[in-house]
Amino acid sequence: MTIRYGFLSTHPPTRCGLATFNAALSTHLSEVAGPSGIVRVATTSDDIRPSPGVAHTWLDTTPSGWRDSAEVLNTFDVAVVQHEYGIYPGRDGGEVLSVLRRLTVPSIVVLHTVLTNPTPRQKSLLEQIVVAAGAVVTITEAAHDRLLLGYAVDPAKICVIPHGASDYAGEPARRHDNRPHLLTWGLLGPGKGIEWALRALARLRNLDPAPVYTVAGRTHPKVVEQHGEAYRASLHRLGASLGVAHDVNYESAYLDDSALGDLIRSADVVVLPYDSTEQVTSGVLVEAVAARIPVVATAFPHAVELLTDGPGLLVPHRNPAALATAVRKILTKPALAAELRERSGHAEPAVRWPAVALRYRQLASTLMGAGARPVTAAGV
Numbered sequence: 244m245t246i247r248y249g250f251l252s253t254h255p256p257t258r259c260g261l262a263t264f265n266a267a268l269s270t271h272l273s274e275v276a277g278p279s280g281i282v283r284v285a286t287t288s289d290d291i292r293p294s295p296g297v298a299h300t301w302l303d304t305t306p307s308g309w310r311d312s313a314e315v316l317n318t319f320d321v322a323v324v325q326h327e328y329g330i331y332p333g334r335d336g337g338e339v340l341s342v343l344r345r346l347t348v349p350s351i352v353v354l355h356t357v358l359t360n361p362t363p364r365q366k367s368l369l370e371q372i373v374v375a376a377g378a379v380v381t382i383t384e385a386a387h388d389r390l391l392l393g394y395a396v397d398p399a400k401i402c403v404i405p406h407g408a409s410d411y412a413g414e415p416a417r418r419h420d421n422r423p424h425l426l427t428w429g430l431l432g433p434g435k436g437i438e439w440a441l442r443a444l445a446r447l448r449n450l451d452p453a454p455v456y457t458v459a460g461r462t463h464p465k466v467v468e469q470h471g472e473a474y475r476a477s478l479h480r481l482g483a484s485l486g487v488a489h490d491v492n493y494e495s496a497y498l499d500d501s502a503l504g505d506l507i508r509s510a511d512v513v514v515l516p517y518d519s520t521e522q523v524t525s526g527v528l529v530e531a532v533a534a535r536i537p538v539v540a541t542a543f544p545h546a547v548e549l550l551t552d553g554p555g556l557l558v559p560h561r562n563p564a565a566l567a568t569a570v571r572k573i574l575t576k577p578a579l580a581a582e583l584r585e586r587s588g589h590a591e592p593a594v595r596w597p598a599v600a601l602r603y604r605q606l607a608s609t610l611m612g613a614g615a616r617p618v619t620a621a622g623v
Contacts, residue, residue, distance in 0.1 A: 249319030271600035313345035343375035407596035408533035426510035436516030442563035515540035554587035
């Protein structure tokens with residue numbers, strides 16, 4: 244059965260985790276589907292020039308823009324909706340619910356955030372989204388369990404499909420004069436915890452050779468809009484005060500898949516020092532695991548799920564001493580590093596994008612076969 248998918252999400256050229264996820268999923272689903280299209284959610288500060296695959300742009304300043312967005316999605320067979328609080332217009336992004344209620348085609352809602360302590364409005368909104376959706380996907384078991392325990396939802400609607408990963412595994416790419424290479428990548432902003440990694444790096448200067456640390460990625464557009472480059476500047480000042488400024492490479496240019504693959508394969512350790520204790524989805528974590536690079540991460544939920552007895556080490560939040568100790572173990576114990584790389588092997592086929600896209604296709608086929616339709620509300 245050929246299925247035409249309509250996607251609702253942020254989307255490139257917007258640069259955020261949701262846009263990257265949607266672009267990859269739509270690309271891989273389109274390879275086994277009929278013509279598909281994206282309804283792109285954008286702000287007036289985004290680059291809103293026409294881009295391939297975008298059938299409609301929903302600007303946050305468009306009054307009742309959800310109506311036109313729903314009508315475009317209704318021209319496809321199945322709507323795939325990415326959900327994150329705040330990316331849609333309305334309080335807590337509430338206008339996405341109006342879209343879902345106006346759909347006449349089956350819908351799959353992908354939850355990228357499930358909060359432990361939502362506000363009453365956030366909790367009610369998410370519960371109503373689950374009611375209106377044909378099916379709901381969480382990306383991790385942690386998010387699935389959190390949703391069932393903390394929200395009044397129908398468990399039969401909810402399934403887990405992992406975050407997809409690109410094929411970045413392969414022969415190591417050496418860089419930095421064979422110094423050990425630590426790597427963090429992704430959009431930069433407060434909460435990424437880079438300051439803790441810099442403090443950990445200062446504790447590793449007695450290694451011979453001492454490691455070099457790459458921080459790759461532009462500052463998040465919303466952070467730039469509100470605070471400029473204050474966070475990045477604070478990291479430069481901190482590195483200088485710690486005496487590690489010359490051991491840190493900031494690569495703020497956008498990297499295509501080939502350049503990112505080379506960068507990932509050059510890493511000895513991927514460092515994810517995130518501050519959040521709520522994060523149930525990390526695309527960077529999945530990419531690192533699939534590429535068989537040992538990971539040192541703070542104990543955010545997705546990391547706990549993937550790294551416990553898995554291909555990395557967990558450390559407490561905001562603890563540079565523990566971060567440095569874990570990195571030191573991997574860099575100085577080749578047998579441990581090799582063991583961690585091997586632990587990721589069992590997960591590789593399941594998290595590659597083609598396998599993940601197949602799971603979405605199977606879910607969409609089930610919805611269409613069951614004739615699933617959204618729950619509508621009077622007056623919508």
